[in-house]
Amino acid sequence: MTDTVDDVDLPYDEEAASQQDKIEALRERLDVLEGQNEEMRDKLLDANAENNKYQQKLERLTHENKKLKQSPLFVATVQELTDEGVIIKQHGNNQEALTEVTEEMRSELEPDSRVAVNNSLSVVKRLDKETDVRARVMQVDHSPDVRYEDIGGLEAQMQEVRETVEMPLDRPEMFEQVGIEPPSGVLLHGPPGTGKTMLAKAVANQTDATFIKMAGSELVHKFIGEGAKLVRDLFEVARENEPAVLFIDEIDAIASKRTDSKTSGDAEVQRTMMQLLSEMDGFEERGDIRIIAATNRFDMLDPAILRPGRFDRLIEVPKPDDAGREIIFKIHTRDMNVADDVDFEALAEMASDASGADIKAVCTEAGMFAIRDDRTEIYMDDFVSAWEKISAETTDDSVSRAFA
Numbered sequence: 557m558t559d560t561v562d563d564v565d566l567p568y569d570e571e572a573a574s575q576q577d578k579i580e581a582l583r584e585r586l587d588v589l590e591g592q593n594e595e596m597r598d599k600l601l602d603a604n605a606e607n608n609k610y611q612q613k614l615e616r617l618t619h620e621n622k623k624l625k626q627s628p629l630f631v632a633t634v635q636e637l638t639d640e641g642v643i644i645k646q647h648g649n650n651q652e653a654l655t656e657v658t659e660e661m662r663s664e665l666e667p668d669s670r671v672a673v674n675n676s677l678s679v680v681k682r683l684d685k686e687t688d689v690r691a692r693v694m695q696v697d698h699s700p701d702v703r704y705e706d707i708g709g710l711e712a713q714m715q716e717v718r719e720t721v722e723m724p725l726d727r728p729e730m731f732e733q734v735g736i737e738p739p740s741g742v743l744l745h746g747p748p749g750t751g752k753t754m755l756a757k758a759v760a761n762q763t764d765a766t767f768i769k770m771a772g773s774e775l776v777h778k779f780i781g782e783g784a785k786l787v788r789d790l791f792e793v794a795r796e797n798e799p800a801v802l803f804i805d806e807i808d809a810i811a812s813k814r815t816d817s818k819t820s821g822d823a824e825v826q827r828t829m830m831q832l833l834s835e836m837d838g839f840e841e842r843g844d845i846r847i848i849a850a851t852n853r854f855d856m857l858d859p860a861i862l863r864p865g866r867f868d869r870l871i872e873v874p875k876p877d878d879a880g881r882e883i884i885f886k887i888h889t890r891d892m893n894v895a896d897d898v899d900f901e902a903l904a905e906m907a908s909d910a911s912g913a914d915i916k917a918v919c920t921e922a923g924m925f926a927i928r929d930d931r932t933e934i935y936m937d938d939f940v941s942a943w944e945k946i947s948a949e950t951t952d953d954s955v956s957r958a959f960a
């Protein structure tokens with residue numbers, strides 16, 4: 557607390573001291589105060605310097621923390637909990653390491669726990685059980701509900717898929733008798749939402765095969781070190797569920813042209829792709845499993861994946877033409893209460909450049925317009941308004957993507 561002038565004890569006797577004594581005493585007091593002031597200023601400077609040091613340390617740690625959060629994590633398995641720390645074995649390279657963990661983390665771990673570790677092999681978190689990961693990234697559908705009649709405008713593609721996937725599953729003896737190997741893998745390529753997944757599901761449905769789907773991006777972007785193992789798991793699940801159609805969506809995520817960068821992420825993608833190729837090369841033991849892959853980025857694919865014996869049947873799945881769009885409109889309005897004034901040919905012409913998925917969205921939105929208007933019948937105007945809405949949204953979307 558600062559003293560005010562009134563509170564200050566005077567360093568002399570007001571009544572007895574001479575003027576000279578008073579001046580002397582005040583000067584002495586001033587000297588003392590100046591000394592104290594100097595001392596306080598030094599302390600303040602020291603404190604400021606200390607504060608700066610802590611501030612810098614804080615910034616460094618914040619930066620470090622951010623970097624740790626951004627850098628990829630590796631997957632490892634706990635081998636043993638010892639007094640010195642935890643012994644972990646990294647997936648992918650199988651290297652063992654001893655790492656220290658906090659008491660709190662230690663209490664969560666036990667031998668065989670799967671953990672995520674950072675670049676310096678510190679355990680960042682405990683992961684779910686492997687089976688949970690499998691379930692999250694693989695979609696296993698024993699009876700997919702898509703039929704060929706549900707797909708519009710892709711007659712030629714459907715024919716080719718049937719020949720290459722359905723025939724070897726349904727009549728393998730034909731291939732044996734003729735003496736040729738059925739195509740190993742089929743690659744569907746084309747813009748998003750054009751029916752690639754539908755084709756794969758329909759062929760699985762037709763052949764009573766289990767439909768197993770996995771997205772390439774899930775294989776490599778979750779935790780580094782898992783990709784190759786997930787590919788092995790994927791084929792194992794397929795073998796357990798024969799006959800099976802294995803659908804690998806977004807294959808470009810694991811089979812892009814090689815880049816020169818040598819980051820651990822790239823090495824992981826390479827490992828995952830090599831595993832996929834080696835599973836495909838062991839085709840004879842594959843049995844009743846057909847592989848269909850899909851991509852929107854055909855231009856990005858590594859030619860290694862397209863070599864004979866791998867994805868050697870390429871099927872382009874383009875956006876539908878006028879006639880295709882008309883059929884798709886009819887398919888998606890099959891169960892809708894559509895008014896007589898709805899002209900499908902005109903709708904197909906209006907929705908030029910729409911994909912099958914866009915058309916599906918227009919039909920649902922047209923139904924919503926009717927509901928908002930408290931009607932159960934859908935008019936031509938509802939479809940027109942729906943198209944305007946959906947096409948504006950898709951344009952906004954592509955504009956924001958282009959500027960992202």
Ligand SMILES: Nc1ncnc2c1ncn2[C@@H]1O[C@H](COP(=O)(O)OP(=O)(O)OP(=O)(O)O)[C@@H](O)[C@H]1O
Nearest residue numbers: 706707708748749750751752753754884912913916
């Ligand atoms: N040719 C089509 N005929 C009928 N409906 C279609 C067609 N194409 C797409 N659709 C509709 O769009 C939805 C999405 O299609 P699908 O998932 O097959 O597209 P995709 O080509 O696999 O897309 P992506 O590349 O984005 O995975 C389907 O469930 C269906 O409702």
